[in-house]
Amino acid sequence: MLxxxxxxxxxxxxxxxxxxxxxxxAVMKHLTVxxxxxxxVSEKDGRTRRLxxxxxxxxxxxxxxTTDYSAYWxxxxxxxxxxxxxxxxQNKTKKGKSKND
Amino acid sequence: MLxxxxxxxxxxxxxxxxxxxxxxxAVMKHLTVxxxxxxxVSEKDGRTRRLxxxxxxxxxxxxxxTTDYSAYWxxxxxxxxxxxxxxxxQNKTKKGKSKND
DNA sequence: TCGACATGTAACTAATAGGTTACATATAAA
DNA sequence: TTTATATGTAACCTATTAGTTACATGTCGA
Numbered sequence: 001m002l003x004x005x006x007x008x009x010x011x012x013x014x015x016x017x018x019x020x021x022x023x024x025x026a027v028m029k030h031l032t033v034x035x036x037x038x039x040x041v042s043e044k045d046g047r048t049r050r051l052x053x054x055x056x057x058x059x060x061x062x063x064x065x066t067t068d069y070s071a072y073w074x075x076x077x078x079x080x081x082x083x084x085x086x087x088x089x090q091n092k093t094k095k096g097k098s099k100n101d
Numbered sequence: 102m103l104x105x106x107x108x109x110x111x112x113x114x115x116x117x118x119x120x121x122x123x124x125x126x127a128v129m130k131h132l133t134v135x136x137x138x139x140x141x142v143s144e145k146d147g148r149t150r151r152l153x154x155x156x157x158x159x160x161x162x163x164x165x166x167t168t169d170y171s172a173y174w175x176x177x178x179x180x181x182x183x184x185x186x187x188x189x190x191q192n193k194t195k196k197g198k199s200k201n202d
Numbered sequence: 203t204c205g206a207c208a209t210g211t212a213a214c215t216a217a218t219a220g221g222t223t224a225c226a227t228a229t230a231a232a
Numbered sequence: 233t234t235t236a237t238a239t240g241t242a243a244c245c246t247a248t249t250a251g252t253t254a255c256a257t258g259t260c261g262a
Binding site for chain 2: 219220221222223228229230
């Protein structure tokens, strides 16, 4: 839904709904959630409600969770990398024989 | 929940649950959702399951929705993500039943 | 003014989420 | 070996969501 709204800024509710197999009302319910999260903002243009993608909340979440990004991120990637390597090690061990731990 | 896990990398499930008014099982249900989204990754340490915050999905969403994806970064993150997912998948499989592949 | 178009609201049903308690299993400590 | 600790699973109940159809309201075009 966000893909479509981003690709076609100003698209109407009905036009957006036509891209899905569910009813227009179902799409409107999803829209309400996305508007509540400020990911989509709208403005009335006659009888059409025009929809626009809003990246601000994603930017805010990114800023919040990646503050001190370089240092933290490097550490996190390293940790995940080690977890993955440990998994591969264990995988080799299990294939060799029945698990013994 | 993410705040706590980020502040205390390696925290156990029970310790995390003690910060909330709901039961440990309720917290575990939320954890399952966060792990499914790869926002939290875990590793077993004896009888304790240690939890770690993973900013990668947020970075990926940010990259997707706010800038063009850099080929290098996408490849790097995706590779590590798949490794972590594979580890989690195996972890689930081991705990779910005695799968012997 | 009337018909067409676009959207909004209400009421309903089915499915899912959220939380609980009880019990089981694995691991560490005594 | 036994007890304690940490976690996982199952079954249950309640609240909320997801989707539907029908109808209402607002705006534009003829």
